Amino acid sequence: MKIFASYRLRTVTAALALCTASAHAAGDGVPVGEDRLARLVADTVRPVMAQYEVPGMAVAVTVRGKSQVFNFGLASKADATPVTEHTLFEIGSVSKTFTATLASYAAQRGAISFSDKASQYLPGLAGSSLDAISLLELGTYTAGGLPLQFPDAVTTSDRMLAYFKEWKPTYAAGTHRQYSNPSIGLFGYLAARSLGEPFDNLMEHRIFPGLGLKHSFIRVPQSRMGDYAYGYKDGKPIRVNPGMFDSEAYGVKTTAADMIRFVEANMDGARLEPTLQRAVTGTHTGYFRVGPMTQGLGWEMYTWPTSLEDLLTGNAAGMLEPKEVARLAPPQPPRADVLINKTGSTNGFGAYVVFVPARQIGVVMLANRNLPIPERVRAAYQILKALDAQ
Known part of the structure; x- marks a missing residue:
């Protein structure tokens, strides 16, 4: 994907110095105390941010319908803009969901x-x-x-x-x-x-509003450009440029709070309009199996409980290569006892979404650097397992 770069840089040291976490309820922005979950999230993501020089990150979690968002670091190093609940991230191939x-x-x-x-x-x-x-x-x-x-x-x-x-x-x-x-x-x-x-138009005027997502866009409006984070590659600020089928394949920009709402709609769509509810559930149908992973529509699924090893295998770089598949005939109906996930990247951003419907738990990780996928998976899995133990 093509990119462009602009603006002066600040050092990673300065970015990480400002990497203080804030937590908000995803629904209304009411502050949440620095509880055990907040410490777990911070202790999990801060070392990853430091190791891979990630300027900013937003992590959202949901446990049985209650969600929180934790924000770290900078959305833009040029003017030291912090990541907040309003920050828009590119989510790359998570857009496919x-x-x-x-x-x-x-x-x-x-x-x-x-x-x-x-x-x-x-x-x-x-x-x-x-x-x-x-x-x-x-x-x-x-x-x-x-x-x-x-x-x-x-x-x-x-x-x-x-x-x-x-x-x-x-x-x-x-x-x-x-x-x-x-x-x-x-x-x-x-x-x-x-x-x-x-x-x-369909995405921005029918699907996003139908899902209750008020801060998700294909085309970021001018009024929200100040919330649109810069991604970083080789220390330089970048954003994704248009390309053929960019909207369909990797074009969504959104907040962590909206993404965790999307996760909750995927686990319990009772509040959705019935046709959209059936559509969301339908994306969890399994059609092909390759290794430990079952391919749905957009989403990729694993039997729960899932080992970290299987999750890393299913999200490994080798999965980009041609793999022989086993067709599921009939297709596997949507199930609750699965782990469902999707990674996404652009040149300057990295995202990961994972949830378990049977346990009503989920994690969203959005970063303005394309950090290695295994590191995202390990960090989110650690948080997910902690949620499962609650």
């Missing part, structure tokens, strides 16, 4: 069926390999070998269409998982077409 929610919503509305072929919703794909690939295979990265990223030359809708028309699968559809932004990007794009509106 929202894309999956939109597609599941379209299915619940009867606008699409996941067994439909991709070319059915974009006539320009007729006669291409997409004639034989289902929407489900696009949404689970099992289309047959679509790459992680588009080639650099694919910058317009016409070039996107030409790319897909020329693409030839390496594997039979539904036999291998190859993690791919073009794959799930097309999945979300076609789902939006089925509903007759642009993807960004």
Whole structure:
């Protein structure tokens, strides 16, 4: 993904010197005392921030419907802006869980069926390999070998269409998982077409509001740019630039408080409008198994209790490579006794979301540096296990 950099830098030492934690109830911003949970979160994330020179981080937790947000460090080193409950982070590929929610919503509305072929919703794909690939295979990265990223030359809708028309699968559809932004990007794009509106509009005016998320955006409005954190790479401030299917694959900017609300909606959607509630639950259906991980729509799942070793294996860099999968026939219905998670990164940000519906516990970690995924997983797992013991 393309990036840009601007503004002068401050030293990491100065950033970490300001790394004092604050805790707020996610619902109303009422301060919470420096209790045992606050100390656990701080003791877990501060060493990680120091080791990987992370300027700022927001960590949100939920335990049986009660949530707290803990803020650390700086959203911008240039002017020493602290991370607060209003800070917007790029969440990278965690955005795919929202894309999956939109597609599941379209299915619940009867606008699409996941067994439909991709070319059915974009006539320009007729006669291409997409004639034989289902929407489900696009949404689970099992289309047959679509790459992680588009080639650099694919910058317009016409070039996107030409790319897909020329693409030839390496594997039979539904036999291998190859993690791919073009794959799930097309999945979300076609789902939006089925509903007759642009993807960004549907997300910002239907899905986010339907979930009760008031501080989540694809396009950050000018009035909120002051809350939009800078990511950092090699000490330089950066933010993600537009790219093909960026909205669908890695485009959401949000707060930790909104993300923990999303987690709670995934564990208990009773307050959601019924169609959206069914759509959210539907993303937890398991379709393919690879190693210890079961691939849902956007989300990735593990039998609970889950070992840290299995979680690290399922989130390892090697999972970006093609992996033979076992198709679940019939698909695995949504279950409570699973751990559900998703990582996300842009060049300047790193995110991780994990929750266990049966235990009604969850953790959100948002950072303005792309720190190593294993470190995010270990830290969140430590906090999650502490929540489970409460």
